[in-house]
Structure formats: C-alpha cells, structure tokens
Amino acid sequence: MFPTYDQLNLPEVDKQILEFWEKHDVFNRSIEERDVENSFVFYEGPPSANGMPGIHHVMARTIKDIFCRYQTLTGKRVERKGGWDTHGLPIELKVESELGITKEDIGTKISVDDYNKACKETVMRFKGVWDDITKKMGYWVDLENPYVTYEKEYMESVWWLLKQIYDKGLMYKGYTIQPYSPAAGTGLSSHELNMPGAYQDVSDTTVVAMFKTKKEAASSWLFSLPVMAPPVEDEDGGAAAGAMGSQDSNEVHIIAWTTTPWTLPSNTALTVGPKIEYVKVRTKNQYTGEANDVVLAKELVSKWFGGHNQPTIEAISEPFPGEKLVGISYEQLLEGPSPTDGDAFRVIPGNFVTTDAGTGIVHTAPSFGQDDMAVGKANGIGSLTLVDKQGKFTDDAGQFAGRYVKDYKNDPDYKDVNVDIAIHLKTVGLAFNVAKYNHSYPHCWRTDKPVLYYPLDSWFIKASAVKERMSALNDTINWQPESTGTGRFGKWLENLNDWNLSRSRYWGIPLPIWRSECGTEEVCIGSIAELQTAIDLANKELGLDQSVPKDLHRPYIDEVVLFQNGKKLVRELDLIDVWFDSGSMPYAQWHYPFENKDKFDRVFPADFIAEGVDQTRGWFYTLHAIGTMVFDSVAYKNVVSNGLVLDKNGKKMSKRLGNAVDPFETIDTYGADATRWYMISNANPWDNLKFNEEGIQEVRRVFFGTLHNTYSFLALYANIDNYDPADSANSLKWKDYPEIDRWILSRLNTLTKEVTALYEAYDATPACRAIENFVNAELSNWYVRQCRRRFWKGEMTTDKRAAYNTLYGCLLQVARLMSPVAPFYAEQLYQNLKGAAAGASNVEGAMANSVHLDILPGVDESQIDKDLETRMSYAQRISSLTLSLRKADNLRVRQPLQKILVPATDADFQNHVTAVADIIKSETNIKEVEFLTDGDFLKKSLKPNFRVLGKKVGKRMKDVAALIGANADAVIKGIESAGEATLSLDGEDLILTAEDVLIATEDIPGWKVASDGEITVALDVTVTPELAKEGLARELVNRIQNIRKDLDFEVTDRIRVRLQGSSAVEEAATAFKAYISTEVLADSLVLDGDVDGEALELPGEETATLAVSRV
RNA sequence: UCCGACGUAGCAUAACGGUUAAUGCACUCGCCUGAUACGCGAGCGAUUAUUGGUUCGAAUCCAUUCGUCGGGACCA
Helix, strand or coil, rough: CCCCCCCCCHHHHHHHHHHHHHHHCCCHHHHHHCCCCCCEEEECCCCCCCCCCHHHHHHHHHHHHHHHHHHHHCCEEEECCCCCCCHHHHHHHHHHHCCCCCCCHEECEEEEEHHHHHHHHHHCCCCHHHHHHHCCCCCCCCEEEEECCHHHHHHHHHHHHHHHHCCCCCCCEEEEEEECCCCCCECHHHHCCCCCCCEEEEEEEEEEEEEEEEECCCCHHHHCCCEEEEEECCCCCCEEEECCCCCCCCCCEEEEECCCCCHHCCCEEEEEECCCCEEEEEECCCCCEEEEEEEEEHHHHHHHHCCCCCCCCEECCCCHHHHHHHCCCEEECCCCCCCCCEEEEEEEECCCCCCCCCCEEEECCHHHHHHHHHHHCCEEEEECCECCCCEEEHHHHHHHHECCCCCCCCCCCCCHHHHHHHHHHHHHHEEEEEEEEEEEECCCCCCCCCCEEEEEEEEEHHHHHHHHHHHHHHHCCCCEEEHHHHHHHHHHHHHHCCEEEEEECCCEEEEEEECCCCCCCECCCCCCCHHHHHHHHHHHHHHHCCCCCCCCCCCCHHHHHHEEECCCEECCEEEEEEHHHHCCHHHHHHCCCCCCCCHHHHHCCCCEEEHHHHHHCCCCHHHHHHHHHHHHCCCCCEEEEEEEEEECCCECCCCCCCCCCCHHHHHHHHHHHHHHHHHHHHCCCCCCCEHHHHHHHHHHHHHHHHHHHHHHHHHHHHHCCCCCCCCHHHCCCCCHHHHHHHHHHHHHHHHHHHHHHHHCCCCCHHHHHHHHHHHHHHHHHHHHHHHHHHCCCCCCCHHHHHHHHHHHHHHHHHHHCCCCHHHHHHHHHHHHHCCCCCCCCEEEEEEEEHCCCCCCCCHHHHHHHHHHHHHHHHHHHHHHHHHHHHHCCCCCCCCEEEEEEEEEECCCHHHHHHHHHHHHHHHCCEEEEEEEEEEEHHHHEEECHHHHHHHHHHHHHHHHHHHHHHHHHHHHHHHHHHCCCEECCCCCEEEEEEHHHEEEEEEECCCEEEEECCEEEEEEECCHHHHHHHHHHHHHHHHHHHHHHHHCCCCCCCEEEEEEHHHHHHHHHHCHHHHEEEEECCEEEECCCCCCCCEEEEHHEEEEEEEEEEC
8 A cells, every 4th residue: 555645744754754764773774785895985074062053054964965875875885974073262262151261260260170171071062952953854974983083092193193294394383473362361263353343443542653764875865865845736736846955864764653552662674565656755743843854655645744733745755666765774763672583673575565554664573463474584584572471561671661562451550551652752753643543453352352463382284385286186176166176275275374283272182292491302292102102211211100191181191291312301282273183084083093994995085075165274174284295195086065054135144133043943844855955956055045934835835745746646546456566467568658658757767867967966956956847847747647547547457557657666766866855755755655565565574665775776778768758848838839829719628629730840840749649639628630731831930040050150140140031931942942041141152051040930821829939839719519518518527526526525436416407518418428427437427307406607608507426 | 455156037046158038936817627735828027236348149258346245364
C-alpha cells in the first residue's frame, strides 16, 4: 500500500524522518557503507558555540549539506567531522562581563587559572542549542566526535604546524603599531574597533605646530625663495600681480596639524607629498605678532589664511613640489631625547599625504601611527615613545612627564595635557593655530576611553614571502562564485602583508617559543615530546623539578623554563591568533602528525568547503596560508562562499533592530525542507538573500504542495488497483510505453543530466529551479493532467501499467534528485514509493531503505529523445493557442468543437504535430487537427534572424534588415522554393538561406487565428446541433461528478442516476447515455418526469434536475 | 576614503552582445477539475538606478554619478 495523507505537514515529516534516521543510524551508514578509497573530503569550519545560531547559519550549513549529500548519493564516502572554535576574544569578553571584571583584574582579582576555567565553561554553553538546530535543519555532521580547539591534541598539532613555519624561517618578532586601550591595559583587535559605538564623535584640542627649519645647504633655497604680494582681484575680476617685495626669510617654519598634541613630543619627522605643491607664505604669528614665514600646501592656504580671526597673507611664493622639501632638517619641537634607532627631525616623502585636511604636511611620530611607522622606517627615521602603556608621559617627556595623555582614570581633577601642550607652544611661539575640532575617534568599547595607537611587540608570519606561491595555488582552486577567488581573495593575496600572529591575551593557544632575556637564544617547540626533552634538559641544567603541564594553556605553560647554550629561556607571553587555530583544522582535527598519518593522505586536501564570504580573509585565508607554507598545497579544491542573509527589506539582521529571524521558529513552522529549498532556490547563495517568510510559504505551496499532490494522486489509484512496482507483470517493453510516457521519461533523463552537472559544479540554485520546473510544469501540470484517465479507467491494462510505471519512476527519481536539498520530504517520498513494493511489505524492511543510502542511477541516454521533446512542446503551444481562441469566443472547453487548422510550412513540422494530435485534441476538446499546406493561401511574415545574420553582415545589418523588409515576398518565395534567396546590396549579392530569416504564418484569411512565433492556429468555431448536444452531455457528466464529490462517494462507487430536464438536455442524455454512464460509473441513467433532486442550470438557459444514489 | 559585489514590474528572480526584456507570486476577469492549498486563458504592471561612451545592435561591455551591502584603510 502507498501511504496517503490528508494534507501536507512538513514539520511533521521532519519529526518522523528524524526519528527514523536516528533509529536506523542512517547518517553513519551513509558513510560506513561507502568505500574508503572512494572518498570525498569535506572540512567543517568550526563555529563558536558561545552565541546562539541564527538563520544565516542555516543558510551556510544547507550549502555544506547539499554537496556532501549529493556526493554521497553518487557513491562517495563523505566523512564530516564537526568542530568547535573555542578560543578568542568574544569568549574572553563574555566571561569578563559575566564576572564583572576587566582585563586589568586578570592576575589580581581573578587568577589566570580561574579565568581560563571560566572561558572553558562559557565556550560550550550553547552547544546543546547548536546541536539541536543542526539536527532539526537536517545538517549531517558528526557531532559525536568533533574536534575542539582547546583540547591538548589539537593544540599540539597547532604547535607542530607553527614549528614547521618557524623552521622555514618564516617567523620573526617585530614591532607594529596597534590600537591599544591604556584604560583597559590591552591591545584591541580591529574587530573590537569596529564594534558599534566604538567610533564616537569627540571634540579635541588640535594644534598646528610650527617646526623651525635649520638653515643649511639643503634648505637655503627655501630661505631665499622670493615671495610677492598676493594677487588682488581688480575690477574686471582678473588677477593682477602684486609688486615684487621679496626679501629672504629670517626663519622658515613648516607647519603641521595634529588632533593628538600628546604625540608632538614624540615627533621625529615631517612627511610631505612629493607631488603636492607647496608654498612659502609670509605672515604674522597671531599669538606673538612676530613676522613669520611658513610652509604649507598651496591648496590649503585659503583654509588657514584670510578668514575671520585668521592671519593675512603678506606675501606668497611660487608653488614648488614637495619633493624639494625632502631632506630639510628642523629643530626638535619640544626639548627631549633623540631617537636611538634611527635618524630624526627631517622632512621625508610619503604617498599617503593628502590635501584633504590639515596643512598637507604630516606630523610624524612613528610610535603612534601605522603610516608614521611605515614611512619612518622607509626613510631611516627613528622613533620616540614618550608615553607608557598606562597612557602617561614617561620621565623623558620633560615638563609633561607623568601626566596622562587622556583622562584614563576618571580623575575629577584631570587637566587636559593636550591643552597645556598647546599653551606651551603658543608661549614659545611655535603654535600657528590652536582650535577645538570635532571628529570621530575610536574608543575602547568597554572602558569608553579613547584608544591610542601604540607600538607593541608582535610575532609575525612572513606571509609576504610566499605570496606568489599562494597566488599560484589559488589559481587552481575552484571558487564559487569565481569573482571572490580572483577578486576579493586573489587581489588580496597579491598585496599580502605579514600575518600578525600574536595576541596579548589569556584564553588561546600559547606561542610555543621560548627566548633568553637577551634575545640571542630562542627555541620553538613543535610537540609535547619536544617539550618534555627540553624540560628534562632544563631540569638538569638548572636543578629544577618541572614537568610538562597537563593543560597547555596559560598560566601553567608560562611557568615552564627552558635552557639553551648556557642561558635560561622563558616563554614569549603572547598567544597565537585564533585564526591560526581554525586554519589548522585539516591537520589538528586528526592530531596529525602524531596520529592518523595514513588517514591524512586520504583526507587532505579537502574537495569542498563552504562558509560565508566574510571568511575570505578569515578561515579561507588561514587554511590556504598554512596549507601553502607547510605542505606547499592547497587546503581545498572547491569553495563556495555564500552572501549574507538580510531581512526582507534588505537590512542587516540584528537583535537590536528586532528583525532577526529565529531559525527554530522558522523550521518549526514551515519545516526544514521548505526553509532550505527557499533559501537555495530563491537566489544564488553568494548573492545576499532577502529573507522573506512569504517566500517560504510559496515554496511550500507551489513546489512541495504540487509534488505531494502528485504523489497522492498516484497513491490513490495505485492502492485501488493494487499496483505493485516490483510485480513482474509490470515489467514492460519500451514499445509498450506511449508517446506521453516516453516524453516525460525523456524529460526526466534530461533533468537528471542537468541537475547532476549542476551539483557537480557546486551550483545548487539552478538545480533546484530545474527540479521545480519539472515537477510543476511537466510532471504535474502536463503529464498527470493528460494521463488522468489512464489511471482510473477500467482494469489493469498494459497502458495502465505503463502509466503507473512511468509516474512511479519519475517520482522516485525526483526524490533522489531533490534529496540533497530537501532531505526530509525526499526521504518520506522515497520510502512511500519503495515501501509499496511487494516484498517490502514488512515495515522494518521497507523503512530500512533510505534515499540517502541509495545511489543515483545514471542517465539513460537512450530514453532522451530531443525530437519527442520538440513534438511535445508543439502540442503544448498549439493547445495553449487553441484555448486562447476559445476564450476569445467564449466557448467553454466542455463544448466540443470540430477542428483546428494549423498551417504547416514543412513536412517535418506536420509529422511532429500529427504525432501529438491526440494530446492536443483531448486537451482542447476538439475533434480534428487539420493542416494547411497551401503556401499561397497563407499570409506570411518575415523577420531577419539578427543573431545569425548579424555575424554574417556586421555593420551593414541595418541596411540588410531594411532590404529584407522591402523584399519580404520575394525572399519567402525564394527560400521556400529554392532554399535560398539573393538580394543585392550596394552592388553585392547577398545570399539568404532558411536560417538567416524567420518565416512565420501570420494569418489565414477568413479565420480567427492566434500565433506564437512560427506556429499559427485557427479554430473552427461552428457549434453544430450535434456538437451542442455532446456539449450538454459533458455538462451533465460534470454536474454528476460534482454531486458524487459533494456526497463523499468513493471514486469506485457505482451509482444510479435519475434525470429530468429541458428537452435539449433530455435529448442529449439519451443520445450520449452510454458515454455519460461510463464517465460517472452509473449502472442506470433514466429519464423521469418527477425527479426529487438537485435543480441545476446549464449553459444556454437549459435546466436539469438530478438525483444520484449509490448502488 | 579605497577595494569588491549588487541595483530589471508591488515582491522574488530570468534573459551566449541580437527581433516586442521572460517567469513565478500578488492583483482583476474568465475557465477547468474523478489528484491538488493545483492548473489553464486573458488582463494589470518596467525609461532594465543615473548620465555618457563603444557597437549595425547594450539589461549585458567601458566610464560616471547615486543607492544598498560587504571588506579594508584612515581620522595625522
């Protein structure tokens, strides 16, 4: 028996199938039953379980699931180890907020040990919820044995990888400028800086400081550079040059703007744009009134001079390029030390300089800016770091020593040192301008104090040294979409910077590097065994009693002291960037190389990975970088990066806006399959998805509803007929299948071919759409509709068996094809179909079948018949045209009509249509299809085929089109009689063949016609009395069927009918008694002058009263 | 500010540089139903975001501006 259902309930299907999968261990079997040697390798990017899963996770995981299930369906073994990302900043922050502590408290109010314990507990807090959504959405991944990045084995593999990189000379320790929060005592990641609210509008004291140039060989030209009075606009609006009044400068000051005056004591250079034009301006200092010659960018002169409360220009020089200033030395602005690590106090070039703000000259303090650092280094400039990590000036900072550069302590008596610096500069005549300035500046999101950029020691991976290799390997990766690989990822690789690996934090994998205090001795540990050996040596040399800590996290590992070449080594306190953790998963998930060495060859690299596009510079990169550096290999061969899931208005989902979609609610309401199908079929995964519940409803109704009804149709009649797909009586020869069966089977095989190719290409969206189209338009709406009668008429004939076999086979294959995307419903459908076969009547046996254990049968090319597909499309189009003609004349379909006329311009077309004429006749309720072959009788139209002809004639296309239009009749005649026509264009012969033009019949004189492209149909609208009678008979059938339905009769019930009606009705009933009786399963149909039944109105003002009863 | 993606009817999506920009949903009218929460026919609805260019021909290629989103940089 085929199970039947009242209505489709997808959430209920989910429940039943989940239970089934669990009971029969289907997931494991789908892996274990496949050959190890035939593996498809998938890597699961580890989510962090410290937050709730969102609908976007359902999206990302659906993509992963689809291709893994598809590969399983083709017979591959697809192991899917789950994983958890457990380290990192978000976890630290969560712990800190829950414990009510800050980073500063770690080690004082709370021990590092306890802190890490809290992190470990927090990180898996939502594991249960994650496991739940994973299960409910039907994502198959091994949750029993996941890799966890905080586990010792995982950490050991990470150490090993790092050591490989270290041994290749790809690691170094360096100094970089990083965002740093003195108030919190920690460096900040860019992630923290980008948190909402991090950038705040503040009003800062800004200073334009004057740097006094030294008069020497390099600068003498500047002192003697002539200035002249500024142009004065004359009455005509033109400019008149002022009189020459130049005299050499006594002093020249280069002026530079800063919003952070506290960096001025640490100034070591001034940066100019080499191509930017600068001028020397003679003016008076507005604070001291002294004569003053200053240098700034020409474009910015008007910004600082001539306005309200601004100095006036007394004279100005011709512009000169910035590169002339390069090399000029100046006096240190504020007294203090000179740098020991390079030159200082001279003008250097930098391409980052703009004339958007300030003076076009950048005050450069390499310790406090990334650009400053870079440009300083490039020009041999040293640095001064006159601010300590608490955010106060060091003892070297002269009169400002000991003062906080910002109010980090919430000191009620805090006096802004920036203001004092400004006042001081005014006093000594080195301030050109002091003003308040509103701008947005990053703040530490937790302490709400301004961040400062500070030089911090870091460990780097020299990724830039292998960027060519990374690019080359990247070229072999199949990116979906391609543009992410070549563009976002590829371009980024080309301009790759070194990877800043270290993080000054507590909860993460410690850097396995130990160093002597002087930095001359250094060791990188690559395994626990190595650590053991090193510890043994240190114990011996230093007389200690250390052992390898049970937990490799801080603080235990920090206590380990090593020994090398007579020196004591202590661990570098930093942790490894958590991105390195996740990039290590191909190896660390198997504890490679300490275990699973054999297995590793089989599971590296991955055939397929998928994540959100935001992982491009995250996981996609770290996998690629480690794979390249350690194994000189890609880590993955195919990668799908999906876009964002937005709300239905295209806004980002966020808890704050309340527009976040709860994945549990969605799946509970609509079922996992409708949700998955919607997300994949609606838009390509890499385009952003505007998530709209109405879309899911549509999918549920239109696709799943139709499919379910198609199945129910089969089930209804198959159960009546006891159809058994496994019965040998049903095994038929190909010749037993009629045209329509062959057609749908041809389409089915074509579909299989298309869908398979699309899945192979990691392109699921068109695959879904193709399946949808097949189910809706072809299987349900055409095949089943055409074949209804075959299922319910009479007893089991060969034709009926063929219909059952065909529909059954289509549904079974659809179940397989859709199973990667809609694993639940596909499973139910498959089991219902398989379970109905004899021999599967034992329920356990039937249920043990699973579509996910099946192997997709290959395409049967012999069943693909393109010619047949063409024929059927003619049938559909002609039917559609005929129905449209009926509509125009208000001739309802139940009214039979005599014939349609179809002009046939060639024999091929006529043969094609003849083959499907029966289908057209039954679909449109007409009796004959007649062909018109008399060419002269038809009116034809001619259009050039632009695509073909355009290639041939190129730019003369327009003329050719006009020419063809003017000679339409001749061309048609020529092509129809001789196969070609010759036109003359500019004295040249132009030969047109049949493919160069499109000929269509447009009209049949004297008939009402409709046309669609090259097909034209005319309908004979004459209703003869005989036809009218038949029409009435069909009306009666329709009414009686409705009554049967209203009375809830079974479709097999026999009935008796008594009828009373107008004379036309009674005549029709008499004439078509046999027909009516067969149609409605009536044992008797009698005319009765006194019927007590339902009174009905029929078309043409006819009436009838009907009484129907069961036999 | 830089880099990238995207912008087609009320909504969601199509359209190897080629004829009148297609399909589904929604809406209106009609029809069909012995499977259907289906379907069929007709209608409604688009300056293909903008401006310019290349081309015989542009939704498609190039450039521009605007908008949405993402990634990065910077705020001296």
